[in-house]
Amino acid sequence: MIYLLASDIHGSAYYMHKLMEAFNLSGASRLILLGDLLYHGPRNNLPREYNPKETYSLLNSLKESIICVRGNCDSEVDQMVLEFPILADYAPLFLEELGGRMIYLTHGHLQKPPLKKGDILVSGHTHIPVAEEQDGVFFVNPGSVSIPKGEYPPTYCLYEGGTFTIRDFSGNTHMTLSV
Template sequence: MKFLVVSDIHGSADYTKKALEAYALHKPDQILLLGDILYHGPRNPLPQGYNPQEVVALLNPLADKIIAVRGNCDAEVDQMLLNFDILRDCATLFLGGRRITATHGHLFPLDPPPHSFPGDIYLFGHIHIPVIRQENGITLLNPGSITLPKENSPHTYALLDEHGFTIMTIDHDVYQSLTF
């Protein structure tokens, strides 16, 4: 099983199209959206290509391929437009004998990550910065933000499979990777 992992789209149709280019290129089995899908939020600048209705039109045809979690900028009104569930705070997945807790990252502290045990993977978004690190036997992974990266990081998405986690730039170059 291979996942395309995308976080913090924030209503940008331009960067949603970039994510879908990655989907066509890498041919994952599923898309994992780590929240903040349609709204840019009051603390963020208006992203390039901001058009939440177009984001809906781009993502809804892939609803059967999408697993999503709720971000701090996602709301019930957004769910009314989307054909896939975005209102759960976290999702538990199993991949290659590993338990993965996927969440946006705004509700739970990272030290220690909740719902995680040594050997598990804690996958989160929210901070808009790519992360690959291990703490207390738990692997912490963040794909960064495809739309609004912070701290001089590039626009990124990630690929996750039983062999590892690879953070890619929107030009499809490897930025960081971890082999399991």
């Protein structure tokens, strides 16, 4: 099974098109969104081709494939135009291929959920990609689709067969983590 994980679209129609292309080419069965879908937030510059209306239309076209958690820039107003749930702060995900280990999905702006060795925390928020293990706990952040930080390009993450791979839209791999 393949999942594409992405965070921090921030209303960029330009990068939403790129994300859709990556999703379609990847063969992923699910698009896991880690929040901050439509609004750019007061601390960020406007992303390229900022167009929340086009962005939500594109997202709604994928609604059957999306699992989403709420980011700090997402609100009830956004939920009114999106045709899939976006307001959960956390979502647990269990994959049989990982032996029932817990994957916590969250945006990353709230308190970390309780984690034990073997658990996987997947979050966004920082706009900086991460794929690392610390004391037996795995941390994955796909970076930002539209407003990257830390001198990274716009990135997303593919999960397949126990491996998280962070890639950019030119097809370059930036980091991998096998869990």
